[in-house]
Amino acid sequence: MPDTAWQAKDLLTIRGLEKGQVELILDTAESFREVASRPIKKVPSLRGRTLLGLFFEPSTRTSSSFEIAAKRLSADWVSFSSASSSLAKGESLIDTARNLEAMAPDLVVVRHGHPGVPRMLAERLGCSVVNAGDGAHEHPTQALLDAFTIRRSKGRLEGLEVAIIGDIEHSRVARSNIHLLLLMGARVTVAGPRPMMPLGIEQMGVEVAFSTEDAVRDADVVMMLRLQLERHGATRFPSLREYFEVFALTEKRLAGAKDDVIILHPGPMNRGVEIASEVADGPYSVILEQVANGVAVRMAVLYLLTLRREEGE
Amino acid sequence: MTLLLRGARIVDPSQDLDRQTDLLLADGLVVQLGDAIEAGEGVEVMELAGKVVTPGLIDVHTHLREPGQEHKETIESGTRAAAAGGFTAVACMANTEPVNDNRSVTEHILSEARRHSYARVYPIGAITKGLRGEELAEIGQLSAAGVVGISDDGRPVESAELMRRALSYSRHFDLPVIQHAQDMALSGSGVMHEGAWSTQMGLPGIPGVAEDAMVARDLLLVELTGGRYHLQHLSTERSLQLIQEAKGRGLQVTCEVTPHHLLLTDEAVFESGMSTDTKMNPPLRQESDRLALLEGLADGIIDLIASDHAPHHPDEKDCEFSDAPFGIVGLETTVSLCLDRLVAGGVLTLSRLIDLLSCRPAQVFGLEGGSLKEGSAADVTILDLEAEVTVDPRSFLSKARNSPFGGWQLKGAPVRTILAGRLVEP
Numbered sequence: 174m175p176d177t178a179w180q181a182k183d184l185l186t187i188r189g190l191e192k193g194q195v196e197l198i199l200d201t202a203e204s205f206r207e208v209a210s211r212p213i214k215k216v217p218s219l220r221g222r223t224l225l226g227l228f229f230e231p232s233t234r235t236s237s238s239f240e241i242a243a244k245r246l247s248a249d250w251v252s253f254s255s256a257s258s259s260l261a262k263g264e265s266l267i268d269t270a271r272n273l274e275a276m277a278p279d280l281v282v283v284r285h286g287h288p289g290v291p292r293m294l295a296e297r298l299g300c301s302v303v304n305a306g307d308g309a310h311e312h313p314t315q316a317l318l319d320a321f322t323i324r325r326s327k328g329r330l331e332g333l334e335v336a337i338i339g340d341i342e343h344s345r346v347a348r349s350n351i352h353l354l355l356l357m358g359a360r361v362t363v364a365g366p367r368p369m370m371p372l373g374i375e376q377m378g379v380e381v382a383f384s385t386e387d388a389v390r391d392a393d394v395v396m397m398l399r400l401q402l403e404r405h406g407a408t409r410f411p412s413l414r415e416y417f418e419v420f421a422l423t424e425k426r427l428a429g430a431k432d433d434v435i436i437l438h439p440g441p442m443n444r445g446v447e448i449a450s451e452v453a454d455g456p457y458s459v460i461l462e463q464v465a466n467g468v469a470v471r472m473a474v475l476y477l478l479t480l481r482r483e484e485g486e
Numbered sequence: 487m488t489l490l491l492r493g494a495r496i497v498d499p500s501q502d503l504d505r506q507t508d509l510l511l512a513d514g515l516v517v518q519l520g521d522a523i524e525a526g527e528g529v530e531v532m533e534l535a536g537k538v539v540t541p542g543l544i545d546v547h548t549h550l551r552e553p554g555q556e557h558k559e560t561i562e563s564g565t566r567a568a569a570a571g572g573f574t575a576v577a578c579m580a581n582t583e584p585v586n587d588n589r590s591v592t593e594h595i596l597s598e599a600r601r602h603s604y605a606r607v608y609p610i611g612a613i614t615k616g617l618r619g620e621e622l623a624e625i626g627q628l629s630a631a632g633v634v635g636i637s638d639d640g641r642p643v644e645s646a647e648l649m650r651r652a653l654s655y656s657r658h659f660d661l662p663v664i665q666h667a668q669d670m671a672l673s674g675s676g677v678m679h680e681g682a683w684s685t686q687m688g689l690p691g692i693p694g695v696a697e698d699a700m701v702a703r704d705l706l707l708v709e710l711t712g713g714r715y716h717l718q719h720l721s722t723e724r725s726l727q728l729i730q731e732a733k734g735r736g737l738q739v740t741c742e743v744t745p746h747h748l749l750l751t752d753e754a755v756f757e758s759g760m761s762t763d764t765k766m767n768p769p770l771r772q773e774s775d776r777l778a779l780l781e782g783l784a785d786g787i788i789d790l791i792a793s794d795h796a797p798h799h800p801d802e803k804d805c806e807f808s809d810a811p812f813g814i815v816g817l818e819t820t821v822s823l824c825l826d827r828l829v830a831g832g833v834l835t836l837s838r839l840i841d842l843l844s845c846r847p848a849q850v851f852g853l854e855g856g857s858l859k860e861g862s863a864a865d866v867t868i869l870d871l872e873a874e875v876t877v878d879p880r881s882f883l884s885k886a887r888n889s890p891f892g893g894w895q896l897k898g899a900p901v902r903t904i905l906a907g908r909l910v911e912p
Contacts, residue, residue, distance in 0.1 A: 266806060287807065376682040
């Protein structure tokens with residue numbers, strides 16, 4: 174098996190990646206994309222490799238996507254969720270890491286409710302670590318699959334106008350996408366209710382808007398975020414009905430966007446809260462393509478990191 | 487025992503003194519200060535040319551963790567750390583287990599402290615029983631047992647009504663009410679300063695206004711009651727302005743800042759890769775706050791520097807940032823940090839620094855020391871302004887290692903302390 178052109182041990186954040194690294198992942202994903210259309214959806218690239226999924230926070234979509242990606246690469250995939258992990262029994266994260274290390278995995282995929290946990294593990298594990306979402310910090314593979322989806326649709330990322338709308342404060346998807354889109358030369362506007370707009374967000378290099386109409390004006394891409402009901406007290410907005418009335422993406426509000434605008438959503442969607450069904454299911458929606466592309470992008474990430482070229486070689 | 491300190495530069499702001507001269511200590515007191523003191527029979531002489539001698543330094547904000555949390559620190563290990571760090575006295579906060587909210591706990595702390603002669607220990611009593619913020623502690627009895635102030639530190643007194651009564655009742659005993667000012671509803675589940683860095687890392691923030699709002703409320707209550715109020719670890723520009731305004735109107739208000747709020751900002755949380763040694767409460771603030779604090783030090787609004795020495799066991803800190811306890815140690819880094827970054831750094835004169843670390847703490851809390859006038863307690867700190875040190879938490883005498891300053895190269899260090907006329911051997 175040849176070494177890949179990838180060198181970094183871990184994929185923890187989009188912040189800090191170089192353009193060439195993003196392009197390598199997206200190009201590699203392109204080559205894995207057709208595997209899904211084969212009758213036998215499997216390549217032998219990671220045969221005999223052990224990949225661990227550690228999901229300290231509930232996840233259906235992301236964990237399934239990683240699992241399918243691993244299996245399509247012929248890797249052995251084992252995953253733990255918080256309910257069955259020893260963390261529930263009071264073991265410290267550090268001890269969990271030491272125990273995992275002893276099982277000699279080639280790569281660990283970790284999702285955790287607290288920012289920084291993937292990095293903590295990466296500093297203590299010899300194997301690769303992939304961040305599958307850490308609190309409201311980053312979710313790099315989601316941003317990569319979003320970029321992949323946009324690139325396939327628009328043929329480019331550079332120069333695009335992208336609006337990211339909704340609960341910016343609690344969104345790791347927003348943060349990773351901001352870093353990635355700016356890195357690749359897109360322009361980004363974030364929008365949402367003022368009580369969910371985090372202080373100093375403009376210092377990340379984005380424009381800030383406070384209405385959905387303003388944000389989507391002339392947009393090439395509109396990315397709606399899930400309203401993270403589970404992370405909110407009742408102090409950020411009065412009711413779901415009002416959220417829909419004031420902020421949701423509807424056909425009418427979409428009128429100011431470019432004619433060929435595409436709509437993304439990282440899922441799971443709250444229909445009738447942040448997005449109207451007519452938009453989610455409408456002709457501009459690429460939401461299900463995102464899900465399909467997610468597998469290809471994660472195959473690329475698992476492949477590149479597991480078979481990375483050791484630095485200095 | 488008689489000790490003659492000869493040839494040092496003696497810096498004592500309590501008598502506007504900064505010159506090379508001699509100091510004679512005997513029977514626990516300063517006996518004589520002046521040029522060319524003769525060493526009589528039986529007098530031990532220390533030749534200190536090139537060194538600096540100051541009134542013993544006092545840290546009015548430490549957590550010694552005893553009783554109840556001896557795995558973090560003990561009175562013995564904490565006072566040894568104090569002595570190694572140049573301090574001859576510390577005040578220790580009431581958030582022990584059990585809480586120091588009654589005289590038997592105070593007496594226990596004082597009796598433990600007497601067994602270890604590394605530094606004087608001044609207990610701070612609780613404002614409310616169990617720090618629960620519901621009922622006043624027996625402040626009169628605490629005062630009789632020897633506390634020098636009252637504080638629910640770690641937790642603010644949330645109820646305005648209770649704070650009003652505490653400020654009023656404590657006047658009978660002339661004790662300062664020492665507040666950790668934080669509106670808990672505004673700070674919520676925050677773990678660092680709310681601003682551009684918390685936004686980028688997706689960490690829940692503690693806004694500066696959580697402190698400001700509480701300080702503003704407290705100052706109105708001070709005005710109403712005529713109480714004495716000491717604001718702990720002031721961290722924002724706005725609360726500094728509030729304190730300045732209150733002082734201008736003659737309220738009995740004092741405040742302290744910590745070295746870490748003077749030298750670090752919230753960017754350190756990012757730069758350190760979310761090291762839990764950058765997590766404390768109040769959190770490291772933004773650069774504009776830090777600069778305002780430095781100005782407040784130089785122009786005299788800030789009364790004193792205290793470390794908020796908050797030891798934790800390494801296992802407690804070696805975890806996710808969000809789950810880690812708040813707090814860092816400071817007893818063994820404060821003096822070098824201040825000498826290097828504040829005095830050598832041109833923010834303060836050495837004399838002003840000693841005022842902040844010794845004279846003012848003694849005045850504000852009514853403690854012994856803080857002066858080398860004849861007849862004062864013979865508590866002395868000896869400094870070497872030329873010593874080069876690299877901070878190494880593994881070498882701390884404190885039980886804890888949780889410092890964000892590991893690896894910092896600093897010029898200027900404490901050499902020895904003298905407590906009641908005796909050299910301390912930490």
